[in-house]
Amino acid sequence: VSEYSMKNHAALMERAKKVVPGGVIGHAALAPAAHPRFYHRGEGCRVWDVDDNEYIDFMCSFGPNLLGMNHPRVERAAAEQRALGNCFTGPTERWVELAEELVRRIGYADWALFQKNGSDATSLCLTLARAATGKRKILVADGAYHTTSPWGNPSKTGVVDEDRAHFLYYRFNDLESVRRAVAEAGDDFAGLMVSPFKHDAFVDQELVDPDFARGLREICDAHSALLMMDEVRGGFRMAPRGSWESLGVHPDVAAWGKGIANGYPLSTVVGTESLRPIAAGLYSTGSFWYSAVPMAAALETLRVLDEDDVVAHITKVGTEFRTGLDSLAKTHGFALRQTGPPQMPLVLFEDDDGFAKGTFFTTDALKRGIFLHPFHNMFLSAAHSSDDIAQTLERLEASFAELARAVSDGSL
Numbered sequence: 001v002s003e004y005s006m007k008n009h010a011a012l013m014e015r016a017k018k019v020v021p022g023g024v025i026g027h028a029a030l031a032p033a034a035h036p037r038f039y040h041r042g043e044g045c046r047v048w049d050v051d052d053n054e055y056i057d058f059m060c061s062f063g064p065n066l067l068g069m070n071h072p073r074v075e076r077a078a079a080e081q082r083a084l085g086n087c088f089t090g091p092t093e094r095w096v097e098l099a100e101e102l103v104r105r106i107g108y109a110d111w112a113l114f115q116k117n118g119s120d121a122t123s124l125c126l127t128l129a130r131a132a133t134g135k136r137k138i139l140v141a142d143g144a145y146h147t148t149s150p151w152g153n154p155s156k157t158g159v160v161d162e163d164r165a166h167f168l169y170y171r172f173n174d175l176e177s178v179r180r181a182v183a184e185a186g187d188d189f190a191g192l193m194v195s196p197f198k199h200d201a202f203v204d205q206e207l208v209d210p211d212f213a214r215g216l217r218e219i220c221d222a223h224s225a226l227l228m229m230d231e232v233r234g235g236f237r238m239a240p241r242g243s244w245e246s247l248g249v250h251p252d253v254a255a256w257g258k259g260i261a262n263g264y265p266l267s268t269v270v271g272t273e274s275l276r277p278i279a280a281g282l283y284s285t286g287s288f289w290y291s292a293v294p295m296a297a298a299l300e301t302l303r304v305l306d307e308d309d310v311v312a313h314i315t316k317v318g319t320e321f322r323t324g325l326d327s328l329a330k331t332h333g334f335a336l337r338q339t340g341p342p343q344m345p346l347v348l349f350e351d352d353d354g355f356a357k358g359t360f361f362t363t364d365a366l367k368r369g370i371f372l373h374p375f376h377n378m379f380l381s382a383a384h385s386s387d388d389i390a391q392t393l394e395r396l397e398a399s400f401a402e403l404a405r406a407v408s409d410g411s412l
């Protein structure tokens with residue numbers, strides 16, 4: 001613990017601040033000040049920051065590292081494609097192969113379009129809903145994160161009212177609130193966007209109530225509106241073929257990203273047959289959207305996802321993590337609120353104004369080589385083994401003890 005240093009980090013941040021507004025902005029900055037912002041390398045579930053501090057990483061790049069960093073099979077597939085070329089004037093065979101794979105994999109998908117970021121994909125869903133229905137109003141869950149675009153950016157900086165003129169808000173798992181928003185939309189209801197579960201930062205996560213999911217499908221059908229699913233965060237961690245597959249509730253379109261190519265930039269919108277002509281008529285493109293390396297990486301990532309039964313594995317190690325944390329917390333006199341699926345856990349302390357306990361705890365954990373998040377859901381990967389979880393819990397015992405000391409001596 002005594003060797004933990006952030007010296008290189010501080011120097012790099014000084015340089016960054018001179019040439020990058022804010023030094024580091026974006027989701028890396030969505031963490032307490034003590035959390036590192038700059039990284040040097042990664043392997044499996046371990047990352048090293050610019051001071052060579054090693055961490056067992058429970059953020060997985062906020063999701064993309066589904067199989068773990070530097071996965072040999074994915075890297076080989078990417079390297080093979082890179083040797084052939086990445087960015088051409090049009091797509092390669094990988095474009096068709098990956099679309100075929102997504103159509104084969106995802107029950108309701110009859111076609112796929114590719115983009116780079118989750119925000120591209122969710123925004124495309126809205127365009128499709130409006131183009132398909134000729135209507136304008138979009139319903140989104142209050143507090144849900146879907147995009148950096150002005151229609152849904154958590155910040156209102158630079159956003160004008162007109163950007164959000166046709167949005168109405170409902171509460172996740174509350175059909176009554178959906179019905180109210182639908183009534184307000186009247187005959188202008190184009191579509192409703194929903195996440196597979198409520199995974200907003202700062203507040204407890206909520207798994208979906210199956211009746212809510214079924215109710216959304218019925219309401220959208222009754223009003224000829226599109227049900228749009230944001231699988232960007234939950235996709236491929238909740239289930240390999242669609243997070244609501246087991247409920248039998250299928251959206252009309254869905255946005256996927258993050259874990260799809262194990263860290264390579266790629267997202268996709270998949271949709272049903274009736275939307276094919278509308279999708280074909282869009283002008284939707286980007287300079288890098290045909291890039292073949294991420295598509296080759298995605299094809300291999302999806303093969304590994306199935307062959308290694310990754311969802312079962314991350315659920316198992318996530319449950320070990322959750323159970324172990326609960327028991328350590330209890331031993332040291334703390335109560336945790338652990339919510340959401342175990343493979344994407346959110347861990348909050350009870351009675352924790354301003355996340356003071358969470359911040360103390362996760363900051364102490366950093367010094368012991370464990371990278372946690374105090375108020376955002378975390379992510380397990382295929383590279384986290386039961387041994388890694390055991391090692392994590394062993395080290396976190398000391399962090400709980402430190403926290404108990406800080407609470408009892410009144411310094412917190």
Ligand SMILES: Cc1ncc(COP(=O)(O)O)c(C=O)c1O
Pocket residue numbers: 062116117118119120122145146147148195230231232233234257258
């Ligand atoms: C649920 C959800 N939707 C959309 C996005 C936007 O994806 P991206 O950051 O790749 O643009 C995110 C990113 O965190 C997300 O969690």
